[in-house]
Amino acid sequence: MSVRTDVVSLFEQVAAQQKKKLAPLLDELVLLDSGLDSLCLAIIVARLEDTLGVDPFTAAQDADFPVTLGEFIRFYDDAVR
Amino acid sequence: MRNVVVTGGSRGLGLGIARKLTAAGYRVIAIARKESNQLTSAMEEAERDGPGLLHFVPFDLAEIGEIRRLVTTLRKDFGPIYGLVNNAAIAFDGVLAIMHNSQIEHLVRVNTLSPIVLTKYIVRSMMADGGGRIVNVASVVGFTGYSGLSVYAATKASMLGFTRSLAREVGRLGVTVNSVAPGFVDTAMTQNLDAEQRQQIERRSALRRLPDVDDVANAVEFILSDKAKSITGTVITVDAGNTA
Ligand SMILES: NC(=O)c1ccc[n+]([C@@H]2O[C@H](COP(=O)([O-])OP(=O)(O)OC[C@H]3O[C@@H](n4cnc5c(N)ncnc54)[C@H](OP(=O)(O)O)[C@@H]3O)[C@@H](O)[C@H]2O)c1
Numbered sequence: 001m002s003v004r005t006d007v008v009s010l011f012e013q014v015a016a017q018q019k020k021k022l023a024p025l026l027d028e029l030v031l032l033d034s035g036l037d038s039l040c041l042a043i044i045v046a047r048l049e050d051t052l053g054v055d056p057f058t059a060a061q062d063a064d065f066p067v068t069l070g071e072f073i074r075f076y077d078d079a080v081r
Numbered sequence: 082m083r084n085v086v087v088t089g090g091s092r093g094l095g096l097g098i099a100r101k102l103t104a105a106g107y108r109v110i111a112i113a114r115k116e117s118n119q120l121t122s123a124m125e126e127a128e129r130d131g132p133g134l135l136h137f138v139p140f141d142l143a144e145i146g147e148i149r150r151l152v153t154t155l156r157k158d159f160g161p162i163y164g165l166v167n168n169a170a171i172a173f174d175g176v177l178a179i180m181h182n183s184q185i186e187h188l189v190r191v192n193t194l195s196p197i198v199l200t201k202y203i204v205r206s207m208m209a210d211g212g213g214r215i216v217n218v219a220s221v222v223g224f225t226g227y228s229g230l231s232v233y234a235a236t237k238a239s240m241l242g243f244t245r246s247l248a249r250e251v252g253r254l255g256v257t258v259n260s261v262a263p264g265f266v267d268t269a270m271t272q273n274l275d276a277e278q279r280q281q282i283e284r285r286s287a288l289r290r291l292p293d294v295d296d297v298a299n300a301v302e303f304i305l306s307d308k309a310k311s312i313t314g315t316v317i318t319v320d321a322g323n324t325a
Contacts, residue, residue, distance in 0.1 A: 047209045
């Protein structure tokens, strides 16, 4: 569960810093509808690399970015495992 | 102490920039393939006299696949990175029609692909840390024509375009991105110029001389300083008026 906690708190932190209004963080939430733009998502990926020590996007073979929050969290869950 | 990474910091302009920044109190991390004697003495000098520090990290910037690991190591060993000076580059001149494809590819790899990928990983760490400065060393050859330098010119012009768009992308994060475009300066890179070509460049320059390494290093130091906090997405030309 700690990956989820880290991800959720970073979404909240970055939204506050970048003055964005965050949608409720449900698993089905489409990231592009979360209220955060792609730069915010990049900040989250950079900070997660610091906290979790992984960057699944560089490690991944293809260039697909997860679509929903649930997929995003699973992506990191799989990477830290 | 603020950390600044200077690629190609072992010789020429990069060494001049590294010395200048060390004297201004930064902790400079110079990257190149080989440590030069001049760099060794500059590091000893910095150690002795301060106020900044100068370190050397050997790395071949043509190894694109290893750049991410380099940045991870730099952050682990030195902490947050405040500034990046993309200075390392190579130059071969030659007529395009007979230039070997492998040479064209190598120029683009070292001068364009490598600084872009290095910036990618360092800007990520700046994002995580909340700000920073990126300086790309371009060249007047990026906006004026010189026969025999078409591929090199393409790589230097690429830095100018990269600078402007990246500045727009990361400005919100407090990261500035600028270029410095030197004119011809006496370094190993320009040793192929003969006396007559050099005089011709001097004659065509408004100030009737070439800029020196220190002039270019001053511009870089300014961009990294707090005085330049509102300057981003632009280019400072240091060419003694050659392209005026
Ligand atoms: N000199 C000029 O007139 C002039 C004019 C306009 C713009 N510029 C620009 O200024 C910058 C510096 O030029 P310079 O004249 O100082 O060149 P230089 O004297 O030839 O020095 C080049 C530096 O880059 C490093 N380097 C080259 N290939 C590398 C690689 N694969 N991996 C890591 N480091 C590498 C070299 O160290 P190693 O060989 O040990 O790796 C050296 O420290 C360049 O971007 C150049 O385009 C120069």
